Amino acid sequence: MIPSFERRFDGSGFTLSTLTLRGDCFLGLFGVLWKEAVVERLQIDKAGIVAGNSATGLGLLAVENWGRITDCRVVGEITGGSKDKKYAGILERNSGTIMNCEPIANAGPYTTIITDPEATRWFLKYEGIHFDDVWIPAEKDLEGLDDALMAFLDSDTPLPPNTWVDRQSIITDFRQYHREYAGYTKSGGKYIICLMHLYDDRDSA
Secondary structure, eight states: OEEEEOSEEEOTTOEEEOOEEEESSOBSSEEEEOTTOEEESOEEEEEEEEEOTTOOOBOSSEEEESSEEESOEEEEEEESOOSSOOBTTTEEEESSEEESOBSOOOSSOOEEEOOOHHHHHHHHHHTTOOOSEEEOOOGGGGTTHHHHHHHHHTSOOOOOTTOOOOHHHHHHTGGGEEEEEEEEEETTEEEEEEEEEEOOGGGGO
16 A cells, blocks of 8 residues: 555556455555645556445545546456445545546545546537537546636626526535546537536545
8 A cells, every 4th residue: 555645657558456455444555645746547447345334534546636537447346435425446535537437426525537528419408508529538628617717706797698607606516526538520510518517525424
């Protein structure tokens, strides 16, 4: 286990097999991934954590993420631990970015890029958005979007007719929103759409 990590770890698509951790708390391949940390292209197979019934801080890849996790796959299980909902087994707490990872996150705020073109087409048609085609944004395409959205919400920019947004509420809870990004093209331009879902900590009780 690496208790603290703040550099780049490129798994190059290789698989780490038969990882087993035992203890009372704070167990994972990585402890804390700090803001500068990047973990990418890593597969973990046959991983397991065996912990006491009241243990906390359990995640097969990491306990807590403040950095970026990209193109990773984790297969394994956590035995024991408190009743806190785990971040799909990948990690327990996320305050950073996770993209194109399996299993798909089911708890805690996360950011992901929708890589299924048909899913994007279905959403665009359902919302009545006219488009020519869909495209899959890259990670670099998302840089600065959070700041731009915050600036928009914090401004007096007029909204489209029949549209109402509780700007202050979103700004206050911004880091608690799941963000799912997809892309489409229209009239020669590229557009990125962001679907946001508010994560309520009470869901973890």
